[in-house]
Amino acid sequence: VNVDAADTGGAFDDGAATRQVDGEEVLLAVRRVLSEYLTVDLEDIRPEMRLFELPDVDSMKLMVAGLRFEHEFGVTFEMDNATATRTVAEVADLATRALRGSL
Amino acid sequence: MVKVSANHIRPTGASLSSRAGGVYANAAKPEDSRDDMPFAIPGVPPVTSGYRSPHSGPSPVAPGWEGCPRLDIIGMGCAVGPFTSLDRMESAVYSGQPALVHTPDRAIGEKGEEHNRPVIAAAEQALEDAGCGRPCASQDGPSDRRIAVIMAAEASAGATICSRWNLTGPVIDVSGQVAGAGIEAAQHLLCDQPADLDTVLICDAGAAIVIRPGARAATGQRRVYASIDALMIQRPVSPSGCRPAETSSATGLAGDALAIARVRPEQVEYVELALSGSPRLDEAALSELTSTWPAELLGDRRTAIGWSPASERSSILLSVIKVALCLHHSYLPAWTGPQWAERPLLDGSAFYLAEKSRPWVRPSAHEPLHAAVSTAGESGRRVHLVLSGATLRGEVACVDWTRADGPTLLLIDGDGPDELAERIGRAQDALGKGADQRRLGRSSYGTGKGSRRAVVCAESADSMQRELEAVLTRLRSSARASAEWVSPAGSCYSPSPIGPDGRVALVFPGMLTVYPGLGSDLCRCFPGLIPLAEARGDRIARLSRAGWLYPRRGSAVGGHEGVAGEELFLDPSSVAEVATSYAAAQTQVLRTVLGIPVHGALGYSLGEISMVCSLADRAPYDGGKSFHDDDLFTDWLGGPKRAVRQLWGVADHTPDKAVWASRILFTDAQTVRDQVARYDRVFVTHVNTHNEVIIAGHPEQCRSVVKDLDCPSIPSTISYVLHCPLPEAAQLAERIRTRIPSVSQPTDGVELFSTHNYDRIDVFDAERVSAQIAETLRATVDFPRLVEAVYQRGYRYFIEVGPGKTCTRLIEEVLAGRPHVAVSIDRRASGSAGSTARVLSRLTGHGVLVNLPGWAGELSSLPRGSS
Numbered sequence: 028v029n030v031d032a033a034d035t036g037g038a039f040d041d042g043a044a045t046r047q048v049d050g051e052e053v054l055l056a057v058r059r060v061l062s063e064y065l066t067v068d069l070e071d072i073r074p075e076m077r078l079f080e081l082p083d084v085d086s087m088k089l090m091v092a093g094l095r096f097e098h099e100f101g102v103t104f105e106m107d108n109a110t111a112t113r114t115v116a117e118v119a120d121l122a123t124r125a126l127r128g129s130l
Numbered sequence: 131m132v133k134v135s136a137n138h139i140r141p142t143g144a145s146l147s148s149r150a151g152g153v154y155a156n157a158a159k160p161e162d163s164r165d166d167m168p169f170a171i172p173g174v175p176p177v178t179s180g181y182r183s184p185h186s187g188p189s190p191v192a193p194g195w196e197g198c199p200r201l202d203i204i205g206m207g208c209a210v211g212p213f214t215s216l217d218r219m220e221s222a223v224y225s226g227q228p229a230l231v232h233t234p235d236r237a238i239g240e241k242g243e244e245h246n247r248p249v250i251a252a253a254e255q256a257l258e259d260a261g262c263g264r265p266c267a268s269q270d271g272p273s274d275r276r277i278a279v280i281m282a283a284e285a286s287a288g289a290t291i292c293s294r295w296n297l298t299g300p301v302i303d304v305s306g307q308v309a310g311a312g313i314e315a316a317q318h319l320l321c322d323q324p325a326d327l328d329t330v331l332i333c334d335a336g337a338a339i340v341i342r343p344g345a346r347a348a349t350g351q352r353r354v355y356a357s358i359d360a361l362m363i364q365r366p367v368s369p370s371g372c373r374p375a376e377t378s379s380a381t382g383l384a385g386d387a388l389a390i391a392r393v394r395p396e397q398v399e400y401v402e403l404a405l406s407g408s409p410r411l412d413e414a415a416l417s418e419l420t421s422t423w424p425a426e427l428l429g430d431r432r433t434a435i436g437w438s439p440a441s442e443r444s445s446i447l448l449s450v451i452k453v454a455l456c457l458h459h460s461y462l463p464a465w466t467g468p469q470w471a472e473r474p475l476l477d478g479s480a481f482y483l484a485e486k487s488r489p490w491v492r493p494s495a496h497e498p499l500h501a502a503v504s505t506a507g508e509s510g511r512r513v514h515l516v517l518s519g520a521t522l523r524g525e526v527a528c529v530d531w532t533r534a535d536g537p538t539l540l541l542i543d544g545d546g547p548d549e550l551a552e553r554i555g556r557a558q559d560a561l562g563k564g565a566d567q568r569r570l571g572r573s574s575y576g577t578g579k580g581s582r583r584a585v586v587c588a589e590s591a592d593s594m595q596r597e598l599e600a601v602l603t604r605l606r607s608s609a610r611a612s613a614e615w616v617s618p619a620g621s622c623y624s625p626s627p628i629g630p631d632g633r634v635a636l637v638f639p640g641m642l643t644v645y646p647g648l649g650s651d652l653c654r655c656f657p658g659l660i661p662l663a664e665a666r667g668d669r670i671a672r673l674s675r676a677g678w679l680y681p682r683r684g685s686a687v688g689g690h691e692g693v694a695g696e697e698l699f700l701d702p703s704s705v706a707e708v709a710t711s712y713a714a715a716q717t718q719v720l721r722t723v724l725g726i727p728v729h730g731a732l733g734y735s736l737g738e739i740s741m742v743c744s745l746a747d748r749a750p751y752d753g754g755k756s757f758h759d760d761d762l763f764t765d766w767l768g769g770p771k772r773a774v775r776q777l778w779g780v781a782d783h784t785p786d787k788a789v790w791a792s793r794i795l796f797t798d799a800q801t802v803r804d805q806v807a808r809y810d811r812v813f814v815t816h817v818n819t820h821n822e823v824i825i826a827g828h829p830e831q832c833r834s835v836v837k838d839l840d841c842p843s844i845p846s847t848i849s850y851v852l853h854c855p856l857p858e859a860a861q862l863a864e865r866i867r868t869r870i871p872s873v874s875q876p877t878d879g880v881e882l883f884s885t886h887n888y889d890r891i892d893v894f895d896a897e898r899v900s901a902q903i904a905e906t907l908r909a910t911v912d913f914p915r916l917v918e919a920v921y922q923r924g925y926r927y928f929i930e931v932g933p934g935k936t937c938t939r940l941i942e943e944v945l946a947g948r949p950h951v952a953v954s955i956d957r958r959a960s961g962s963a964g965s966t967a968r969v970l971s972r973l974t975g976h977g978v979l980v981n982l983p984g985w986a987g988e989l990s991s992l993p994r995g996s997s
Contacts, residue, residue, distance in 0.1 A: 079796075079844045086794060087847030094645060097958055111844045112796050125618075 048126040054119035057096070061115065064092040074116035084111075102126060201317060201358040202520060205260025205340030206451050207252035216255060220455045221533070224487050224654070226464030246287035252338040253279075253291045253331060260329075260340035261352065265294040274298040276326055278319055281305055282312035282334040282447070291333070299327055309446040309505055310363045310513040316341055317361065337447035339454075354520035356454035356501075359391035362514045384422040384504060384514045391516035395423045395433075397500045398516070399490065400462055401481070402436045402453050404446065404505035415506035416479075425480040432682040435481040437467025446513060449503045457499050457519035460653055460660060462490040482682035489653050489674035492519055495664045528658030528723060529985055536655060536963035537589045537620065538571040539971055539982065540598075543580035547605040550584055550623075554602050557586075558595060567591040568986070575982040583627065585975040587620035587967050597621045620968035622975040628949055629977040632926030633729040635883075636717060637941065637952075638737030638744070641709035642702070642848055643934040645958060646681065649673055649712050652962040656719050663718070669711045676708050702763035702850070706736065713740040713932035716955050719966070720929060725981030726973065730881035730890075732920050734937050735816070735853065735911050738884055738903050739869065744931070745880050746873040746894060762865050767851045773858070774851055778811070778828075791829035792849030797841035799823050799914075805835055815853035816911045819943040826854060852907050863897075863904035870903075872896050881923070885911055888919045913937075914944045921945060927978060929969060930954040951976055 058072040065072070067082050078084060089111060096102075102125045110118060206216055213219040222228075258264060262275060278299035281288045285303040292301060302319070304311040316330040320343050331340050344357055362383045388395060401419065405412040423433050438449050456463050465483035492499045499519035506512045523530065540557060544550035560570055567588060584601045588594035600617050608615040614624040653659055653670075663670035674680065720726045733741040766773050771790050774780065780789050792815070795802055799814075802823045806814050812827030812835055825832055826849055836843050851857060875894040876882070882891045886902040893899070917928075917940075926949060930938045935954035942952050953972050957965040974980050 077842065079842045085845040085847045089844070090645075094958070111794070112842050 048123050050123045053123045053126060054116060057119040057122055058115060060092050060095050064088045072115060075114055077112060077114050079111040100126060200344040201341040202344045202354040203339050203341055203356050203454050204352050204354055205256040206355060206454065207255025207259060207338040208451060209248040209251040210336035223452050223455060223463050224461065226466055226486060228466040246284045248336045249284040249287045249333050250290055252336055253333045256338035256340045257295055257331060278327055278330045280312045280315050280330060280332045282332060308363060308511055310361055313358065313361055314363060332447065334447040337451055339447055353526055356457040356517045357520050358515055359518050360387040360516040362387040364512045382418045383512055384419055387514040387516050393500050393516055398433060398502050399499060400434045400436065400501040402438060402449050402503045404438045404449050406506055411506055415512060419504060420479045423480040432480050432482045434462045434484050436463050436465060446505055453501045453503055453517055457501060457517060459523045460490050461487045463487050488650055488680045491660055491671040491674045493671050522660055524657035524660040530657050531655060534651060534655040534963045537587050537967040538567050539967060540571045540586040540594060541574040541974060542584040544582055545580045546582060547609050549580065550582060550605055551602055554598050558598050561591050561595050567594045572986045575986060583975055584623040585621060585971045587971045620971045622971055624975055627976040628926045630979055633924045634727055634927040635920055635925040636728055636731040637928050637930040637937045638713050638733035638740040639930060639932045639934060639937045640735040640737050641706040643936050644705050644709055645933060646679060648679055648933050652715060655962045656723055659715050659718060663715060668714050670715055673708055673711055676704055679708060702768050709932055710740045710743055714744040716931040717744040724985055727979065728880060730883060730925055732883040732916055734913055738906060740932060741882055742870060742873060742899060745876055745882060747876055763850060767857060771851050773856055777856055788829060790849060790851060791832045792824060792826035792846040793832050793836060793843050794846050795823045795825060795841055795843045796821060797839055805838055809835065813854035814910050818913055818940050820914055853909060853911055855908050857908055859904055859908060862907055863901045866903050867896060867900035870896055870900055873899060883916060883920050885916050888915050913940055917941055917944045926950050928952040
C-alpha cells in the first residue's frame with residue numbers, strides 16, 4: 028500500500044491539502060508535550076534521542092502525550108509502541124508532514 | 131373562518147383566580163398586576179405560580195397532574211438572526227456556536243409587518259414541523275384547523291398566522307407578560323377547554339412551538355421532541371388579592387418544579403441557564419440551583435449546565451427548543467456561556483461545563499432523559515421548567531450523515547487510467563459549474579461500470595476538487611508501481627483491487643485501548659444505533675455516562691477536556707465494559723446500517739469477549755451482569771494483583787509495582803521466547819508482530835531479560851495478570867461466564883476465530899466458550915499466528931472495531947507485501963464520520979459491496995431483516 032501518509036509510519040495520516048508548517052516549531056511542540064508528560068526539563072528531550080530512551084518514559088505517557096498533541100493540533104497522532112523506536116526529531120518530522128496535509 | 135379573540139380564556143375563572151399573576155389576555159389584564167415589580171422586595175415574599183391540576187391542593191409541591199397532563203412538543207420553529215430554521219439552530223447548538231446570544235427582545239404592541247416576519251416564520255415552521263400541513267390559499271385551503279394560538283410577542287402577527295393557516299382556535303395575547311406565561315397559558319387552555327381543542331401554537335420572539343397534551347400526542351404516533359413536565363413562575367405579590375401558591379420546598383422554585391414533575395434532582399442531567407448578566411442576580415439564581423442540585427447528593431454523577439442569555443423580555447421558548455433538541459438528538463450541548471473558571475459557585479457544585487457536545491443516551495427505553503430550564507431575568511424573576519425526553523431522533527432517522535457533516539464519497543469507475551481520467555475531468559467540470567458535491571456523490575452510487583475504481587473522499591466541493599486533482603495526478607504513477615494510493619483525506623485508487631470475493635473480517639482490539647472522548651459523534655452520525663442497542667440490550671448508555679471518558683469538570687475553560695492520564699484506567703472494569711459496548715455499536719453500524727458483508731472475526735486478547743458478545747447469537751443482557759460487578763480487574767488481576775501475591779506468597783505491604791511489571795520489547799519474538807524460558811517468573815504474554823513482544827512478570831526478572839537481550843524496550847504502564855498461567859483456570863472461566871450471556875452459533879454463518887486453537891470457534895455453548903476464552907487468557911497471544919490463520923481462509927479485508935487502530939497497525943506489519951486491506955473504524959481526532967468515510971472509501975475502492983445508496987440517502991429506518 029502506497030499511502031501518501033504511510034511514510035509517516037501510520038502515526039499521522041489526517042488531512043487533505045497542504046499548509047505552511049514550520050518544522051522547527053513542531054519539533055519544539057513535540058519536545059514540549061513530551062517534557063510535560065515525562066515531567067522533565069525541555070533540555071532533557073533532545074531531538075536525537077529515541078523515545079524509549081527518554082527519561083522515565085512508559086507506554087501510557089507516550090499515549091497521553093499523543094492525545095495531547097492531537098488535542099492541540101487537531102491531527103491523529105498515535106504515539107504508540109511502534110513510535111517508541113523513533114527519535115524525537117523523526118516523530119516531529121512525521122508530525123510536520125501530517126500537519127502540512129491537514130487542512 | 132378565522133377567529134381572533136381574547137375572550138376564549140377566562141381571566142377570572144376558578145383555576146385562574148387561584149394563581150397570582152395568572153394568565154391574562156392583554157385586554158383583560160388587571161392594571162394592578164404589577165408585572166414589572168422586582169421580585170425581591172424587603173418584607174414581601176415572592177409569589178409563585180405553577181402548573182398543576184386544578185383539583186390538586188394549594189401547594190404546587192404536592193404532586194397532582196391528574197387534570198393537567200404533561201405537554202408534548204410536537205413541532206418547533208426558529209427564526210433568530212442567522213438561524214433561520216430549526217436545523218440551523220440545532221447545528222449551532224451541537225457545534226457550540228453561541229446560537230442564542232442574539233435573542234431578540236419580545237416586542238409589545240404594533241410594530242408592523244416587517245417586524246412580525248420572524249415570529250410568523252417561526253410559527254409556520256413549527257406548524258409544518260408538527261404535521262399541520264402547509265399554509266393555505268384563500269379559496270382552496272384545507273378545512274379549518276382547530277388550533278389555539280398564544281402570542282407571547284408580536285401579538286399583531288397572530289391574525290396573520292391564523293389567516294394563512296385557517297386556524298380557528300382562540301388567540302390569546304400574553305405579550306408583555308413574564309417569560310413562560312405563554313406555556314402557562316397553553317397548559318390552562320388545554321386543561322380547561324373542551325376536547326375538540328387539543329393543539330396549541332405558542333409564538334414568541336423568533337421562536338414557536340406546537341404542543342399537545344401528552345396522552346393525546348402519544349396516541350397519534352406523532353414525533354414528540356420532548357415533554358414539558360412542570361413549570362414554575364415567580365411573580366411579585368399581586369395586590370389584587372389573588373391567593374398565591376406558596377413555595378414550600380427548601381430548594382425553592384426549582385425544587386418545586388422537580389416535585390411537580392416527580393423527578394429527583396439526580397435524574398436531571400442537564401440544566402439550561404438563562405441568566406440576566408447581572409452578577410448579583412445571577413449568583414442568587416445559581417445559589418438556589420446549587421441547593422437544589424447539591425454536590426453531596428449527586429456525587430460523581432454531576433449535572434451538565436448550559437447557558438443562554440436572558441432578559442426580562444427575551445424568549446424562554448428558545449431555551450425550551452434548545453433543550454428539546456438536545457433531548458431528541460441525545461446529546462448534552464457544549465457550554466457557550468461566559469468563562470466562569472473563577473466562579474466559586476460552580477467550582478465545587480454539582481454542575482459541570484461541557485467543552486464540546488457529548489452523547490447523552492437515555493438509560494433504557496423505559497427511562498427518559500430529564501432536563502431543566504431555569505431563567506432569571508433582569509428583575510430577578512425566575513422561571514423553572516422540567517422537561518423529559520420522548521421520541522428519539524433514531525426512531526425517525528437511522529442515519530444522519532449530512533447533519534453530522536460527514537464527508538462525501540464520489541465513485542469514479544472505468545477500465546483504466548485513461549477512462550478514469552476522462553471521468554474525473556467530467557466530475558471536475560460539474561463541480562466547476564456549481565454542482566452540489568453530495569448530490570454528485572449520490573449520483574455515482576450503483577451506476578458505475580468498469581474494472582477499476584477511484585474513490586474520492588471529501589468534506590466540501592472545494593476539497594472534492596482538490597482530491598479529484600490529486601487522484602488524477604496519481605492514477606498513472608500508481609498503476610506503474612502497482613501500488614495502492616490513499617490520500618490523507620481518505621481518497622484512494624488501487625490498480626489491483628482485491629474485489630468482492632475477498633472475505634471480510636472484523637477485528638476486536640484489546641479492551642484497554644480506550645481514550646477520552648471515544649465515540650463522541652457516533653450516535654450523531656448513526657442515531658438509529660440507540661433504539662437498536664436498546665432492543666439488543668447493549669449497554670450503549672454507559673458510553674455517555676463514564677466520567678473518565680467524558681470528564682465532568684466544573685470549568686471548561688483552560689482545561690484539556692480531551693486529555694487524561696492514568697485516571698483513564700482507574701476503573702478497568704468500566705473501561706472493559708465501554709470497550710465492549712463500543713465495539714458492539716460499531717459492529718451494528720458496519721453490518722446493519724452500512725450493509726457491509728462480514729464473514730468472520732478475530733479478537734486480540736480480551737477482544738475475544740467483545741467479539742463473542744457482538745457477533746454470536748445471544749439473548750439480550752439482563753442488565754444485572756457486567757464487568758462492574760466484581761473485583762476481577764481491580765483487585766484480582768489488576769491493582770494489588772492478589773492472584774500473584776497468593777501464588778508467590780508476596781506480603782500485603784509489598785508495593786504493587788514490586789509485584790508485577792510488564793515491558794514491550796522490540797526484537798525478534800523467538801529470541802525473546804528463548805530468553806524468557808530461562809526464568810521462572812517472567813512470561814511472554816503477547817507476540818504483537820514478529821518484532822514486537824510483550825513480557826510480564828516479576829519486575830526484577832523482566833529487567834533482567836531486557837538487559838540480557840539488550841534491545842529497545844519501554845515499560846507498559848497498564849499491566850494485568852493475563853496471558854500467563856498464573857490465574858486459576860476454573861475461577862477465570864466462571865468470572866467470564868457471568869459476562870457472556872447465553873450464546874449460540876451465529877446463524878448468519880459468521881466465523882469467529884480464537885487464539886484458543888488459532889482456528890474457528892466450533893462449539894457455541896456459553897460454558898465452553900467461557901472456558902476457552904479463559905484458556906486464551908492464560909496463554910500467550912500470538913497475534914501474527916492468528917492473523918495468518920484467518921488470512922489462509924481467504925480473508926483479505928480486516929476492519930478494526932472498537933477504540934483505536936492498534937490491531938490495524940499489527941495486521942499491516944504481519945501481512946506486509948501481501949494483498950489485504952486493514953482499516954480502523956475509529957481514528958482518534960477524525961471522529962466517527964471521518965473514520966467511517968475512510969473505511970467505506972477503501973472497501974468500495976476494492977470492490978466490496980456496501981449499501982452506499984442507503985447510507986447516502988440517510989436511512990429513515992433500518993434495512994429489512996435487521997435485528
